[in-house]
Amino acid sequence: MTTTTVPADSVGIVEEKTFTFAEDEPFCLESGATLAPVTITYETYGRLNEDRSNAILVCHALSGSAHAAGYHSADDPKPGWWEDSIGPGKALDTDRYFVICSSVIGSCYGSTGPMDVNPATGKPYGLHFPVVTIGDMVRAQVRLIDHLGIDQLLCVVGGSMGGMQVLEWAAHHPERIKAAIPLATTAQHSPMLIAFSEVGRQAIYADPNWNNGDYYENGKRPDAGLAVARMVGHITYLSEESMQQKFGRRLQNMEQYGYEFETEFQVESYLKYNGNNFTRRFDANSYLYVTKAMDYFDLAQPTGVLAAAFLNSLDVKFLVVSFTSDWLYPSYHSKNLVSALTAVGADVTYLDIKSSWGHDAFLLEVETMTHLMGDFLARLAREEGVELPEIGEIEEIGDWALAV
Amino acid sequence: MTTTTVPADSVGIVEEKTFTFAEDEPFCLESGATLAPVTITYETYGRLNEDRSNAILVCHALSGSAHAAGYHSADDPKPGWWEDSIGPGKALDTDRYFVICSSVIGSCYGSTGPMDVNPATGKPYGLHFPVVTIGDMVRAQVRLIDHLGIDQLLCVVGGSMGGMQVLEWAAHHPERIKAAIPLATTAQHSPMLIAFSEVGRQAIYADPNWNNGDYYENGKRPDAGLAVARMVGHITYLSEESMQQKFGRRLQNMEQYGYEFETEFQVESYLKYNGNNFTRRFDANSYLYVTKAMDYFDLAQPTGVLAAAFLNSLDVKFLVVSFTSDWLYPSYHSKNLVSALTAVGADVTYLDIKSSWGHDAFLLEVETMTHLMGDFLARLAREEGVELPEIGEIEEIGDWALAV
Numbered sequence: 009m010t011t012t013t014v015p016a017d018s019v020g021i022v023e024e025k026t027f028t029f030a031e032d033e034p035f036c037l038e039s040g041a042t043l044a045p046v047t048i049t050y051e052t053y054g055r056l057n058e059d060r061s062n063a064i065l066v067c068h069a070l071s072g073s074a075h076a077a078g079y080h081s082a083d084d085p086k087p088g089w090w091e092d093s094i095g096p097g098k099a100l101d102t103d104r105y106f107v108i109c110s111s112v113i114g115s116c117y118g119s120t121g122p123m124d125v126n127p128a129t130g131k132p133y134g135l136h137f138p139v140v141t142i143g144d145m146v147r148a149q150v151r152l153i154d155h156l157g158i159d160q161l162l163c164v165v166g167g168s169m170g171g172m173q174v175l176e177w178a179a180h181h182p183e184r185i186k187a188a189i190p191l192a193t194t195a196q197h198s199p200m201l202i203a204f205s206e207v208g209r210q211a212i213y214a215d216p217n218w219n220n221g222d223y224y225e226n227g228k229r230p231d232a233g234l235a236v237a238r239m240v241g242h243i244t245y246l247s248e249e250s251m252q253q254k255f256g257r258r259l260q261n262m263e264q265y266g267y268e269f270e271t272e273f274q275v276e277s278y279l280k281y282n283g284n285n286f287t288r289r290f291d292a293n294s295y296l297y298v299t300k301a302m303d304y305f306d307l308a309q310p311t312g313v314l315a316a317a318f319l320n321s322l323d324v325k326f327l328v329v330s331f332t333s334d335w336l337y338p339s340y341h342s343k344n345l346v347s348a349l350t351a352v353g354a355d356v357t358y359l360d361i362k363s364s365w366g367h368d369a370f371l372l373e374v375e376t377m378t379h380l381m382g383d384f385l386a387r388l389a390r391e392e393g394v395e396l397p398e399i400g401e402i403e404e405i406g407d408w409a410l411a412v
Numbered sequence: 413m414t415t416t417t418v419p420a421d422s423v424g425i426v427e428e429k430t431f432t433f434a435e436d437e438p439f440c441l442e443s444g445a446t447l448a449p450v451t452i453t454y455e456t457y458g459r460l461n462e463d464r465s466n467a468i469l470v471c472h473a474l475s476g477s478a479h480a481a482g483y484h485s486a487d488d489p490k491p492g493w494w495e496d497s498i499g500p501g502k503a504l505d506t507d508r509y510f511v512i513c514s515s516v517i518g519s520c521y522g523s524t525g526p527m528d529v530n531p532a533t534g535k536p537y538g539l540h541f542p543v544v545t546i547g548d549m550v551r552a553q554v555r556l557i558d559h560l561g562i563d564q565l566l567c568v569v570g571g572s573m574g575g576m577q578v579l580e581w582a583a584h585h586p587e588r589i590k591a592a593i594p595l596a597t598t599a600q601h602s603p604m605l606i607a608f609s610e611v612g613r614q615a616i617y618a619d620p621n622w623n624n625g626d627y628y629e630n631g632k633r634p635d636a637g638l639a640v641a642r643m644v645g646h647i648t649y650l651s652e653e654s655m656q657q658k659f660g661r662r663l664q665n666m667e668q669y670g671y672e673f674e675t676e677f678q679v680e681s682y683l684k685y686n687g688n689n690f691t692r693r694f695d696a697n698s699y700l701y702v703t704k705a706m707d708y709f710d711l712a713q714p715t716g717v718l719a720a721a722f723l724n725s726l727d728v729k730f731l732v733v734s735f736t737s738d739w740l741y742p743s744y745h746s747k748n749l750v751s752a753l754t755a756v757g758a759d760v761t762y763l764d765i766k767s768s769w770g771h772d773a774f775l776l777e778v779e780t781m782t783h784l785m786g787d788f789l790a791r792l793a794r795e796e797g798v799e800l801p802e803i804g805e806i807e808e809i810g811d812w813a814l815a816v
Contacts, residue, residue, distance in 0.1 A: 038671075039671035040671075041671070138671070139671040139672060196661070198655070198656065199655040199660060200652050203683055206643075206677075206680045206683055206684075207683065210639070210643060210684070210687070214636035214639070214640050216620060232617075235614070236611065236614050236615045239610075239611045242607075251604050251607065252603060257602075257603065257606070257710060265443075267444075267445070267543040269543075273603070273606050273610075275603040275606050275607050275610070276606065276610045279607055279610055279611065280610075280614070296673060303677065304669055306661060
């Protein structure tokens with residue numbers, strides 16, 4: 009057995025937990041449809057303090073999962089998706105905060121989604137899974153937080169689709185959070201964002217193996233379509249500048265043009281690798297559901313005025329961050345959000361961070377984000393009088409405490 | 413029979429002509445491969461003056477063709493692709509200039525391409541068609557200009573891939589042109605441009621009907637993949653702002669979300685319509701060849717210094733135009749080009765035009781482009797002492813004169 013040395017600044021070996029609800033009474037969705045039962049997978053890192061006031065909920069983006077930090081085993085080659093920001097001494101300092109991350113419903117990492125068996129038919133839901141919204145995802149998270157016995161989260165944080173969930177918490181569950189950190193996100197998917205989502209979906213629909221969503225039992229998955237969808241996504245996560253730096257016009261394993269259609273440029277190789285890789289860890293139907301949830305997201309509704317969404321959010325403290333080279337969720341989205349928050353008199357700090365990393369900057373600008381989020385949380389804990397645990401003061405709380 | 417009234421400012425009814433060369437001696441391509449014979453389809457508008465000095469070559473973009481202006485019949489519902497800029501009194505004033513437009517080799521509008529029969533096998537080329545470059549396309553155009561008896565073009569003009577051809581003329585055939593107008597283009601495809609090309613190609617490869625390019629004879633075309641490729645393209649031709657104006661978050665034929673995966677947003681409907689429409693007029697293999705030619709385009713090679721490409725172009729006058737909201741070929745491409753031209757002492761006028769239309773601006777900013785190109789051409793004709801024909805002074809020159 010290979011034993012990898014887990015880095016000292018990691019939360020270490022973690023395990024995924026599950027929580028199931030709506031076993032008796034169905035969970036009502038915004039569409040009017042219902043789900044029953046609903047399972048949520050989640051992980052926690054760090055320790056909850058005595059009055060349960062140091063909990064931070066991390067919301068993941070399109071392709072993310074509950075596995076935000078740590079390793080699933082000693083020989084796990086890869087840590088969770090936000091390892092850079094969650095751990096002892098990191099932005100979300102697990103020596104001080106109790107960090108929770110759950111997989112969204114509709115996706116494919118254990119929380120209820122289209123891959124699961126539909127109790128009504130005994131077969132996988134496929135396209136019979138109801139369309140879920142960001143609001144539905146967040147209401148499922150509220151149920152998880154209830155289950156964990158936490159009245160109020162110190163903070164909800166996330167980037168991209170995770171940021172939408174953060175804003176949903178702030179707008180519709182403001183009494184359950186003290187602060188919100190929406191990163192590289194929007195309160196309203198723009199037509200360009202919808203267009204990119206739709207192209208990804210069309211690539212999946214175009215794959216005959218997709219078979220109208222009914223492919224779980226026939227052994228033929230719409231991998232080709234899903235890979236194309238992911239390639240489109242990957243372009244939008246980078247910036248021109250970062251692509252120039254990473255790839256330029258360099259060729260892959262060749263000195264000169266081959267004058268054929270094999271992969272030749274490094275950027276082609278990168279896209280193809282990531283597209284194919286994605287099909288090994290993601291589900292095509294989930295891609296449809298999760299992108300649809302993002303497209304539907306529009307906090308300005310039903311009034312048409314975004315500020316109206318935050319009329320009850322005056323006690324929530326906001327740290328809004330955008331990145332100058334993010335052309336998928338350009339800074340104007342965050343500026344519109346900040347205007348709306350300012351209009352209702354909310355406590356909002358906004359930074360438009362100069363970065364060349366494009367949309368991915370919220371994951372890659374680690375040093376900047378560590379200072380920014382760390383300082384914001386420290387201010388918050390101080391202002392809110394939150395008792396942060398001392399190192400060594402470990403409290404085990406039922407079966408959901410961190411198994412280190 | 414329906415008779416449409418052709419607008420007075422149109423060149424009117426036009427017809428496509430063909431020119432075939434390399435029947436005896438094969439046409440050598442940059443790859444080292446050869447083609448024989450090579451056919452070029454082209455159209456001409458306006459009248460050539462006596463000393464054949466008023467000819468303007470228009471180069472088309474990815475999906476364009478020789479049919480740049482006018483109508484193919486009295487009941488033709490749609491004019492050529494640059495009707496707004498070619499015609500009497502327009503930017504390329506057919507009362508003054510003789511305008512030529514030809515279809516590029518490798519594409520699917522009559523010039524030799526992968527749909528054609530391979531004389532060696534008696535079957536359509538498919539992927540046996542050799543990879544062609546922008547340089548090859550332009551050398552085929554040179555042969556056409558030779559055939560038309562024109563020693564020197566007054567100007568070569570085009571946007572996007574058309575602009576690459578313009579730059580290729582200026583760099584490698586400068587003695588054959590007096591001026592060059594590259595619009596919304598680049599001297600070197602960036603990794604982001606290559607990435608978008610590659611995603612389009614991958615969408616085509618992913619379609620089982622593509623069948624490794626061998627689909628012409630089995631009746632099953634890779635329309636689904638080609639449509640996805642085109643949808644990706646369409647997003648990149650627009651700007652965020654133009655998408656907001658055109659579509660916003662408006663729904664198509666419905667009042668509220670349907671909570672299903674049918675097309676719902678207007679922007680989705682637009683993409684789907686254009687994607688499907690494209691499959692009726694374009695060939696998937698041609699899409700591969702033409703995008704590959706663009707990706708290969710890099711005038712900075714072989715030296716690595718762009719200016720070196722223009723060392724022999726000092727007698728060419730340049731009008732370089734970019735558009736502020738064009739994020740596919742952002743202004744920095746044109747600025748790099750202008751720097752290179754300035755470095756070698758070329759006569760260059762550069763404008764970065766404020767526009768909200770994105771890459772499509774070169775086709776849509778009609779009034780601005782009419783003044784800009786019209787004035788540049790007038791200056792050119794004056795400085796170069798070109799005799800422009802008076803109205804009514806029509807010269808018929810063999811079978812390639814305009815059949816009005």
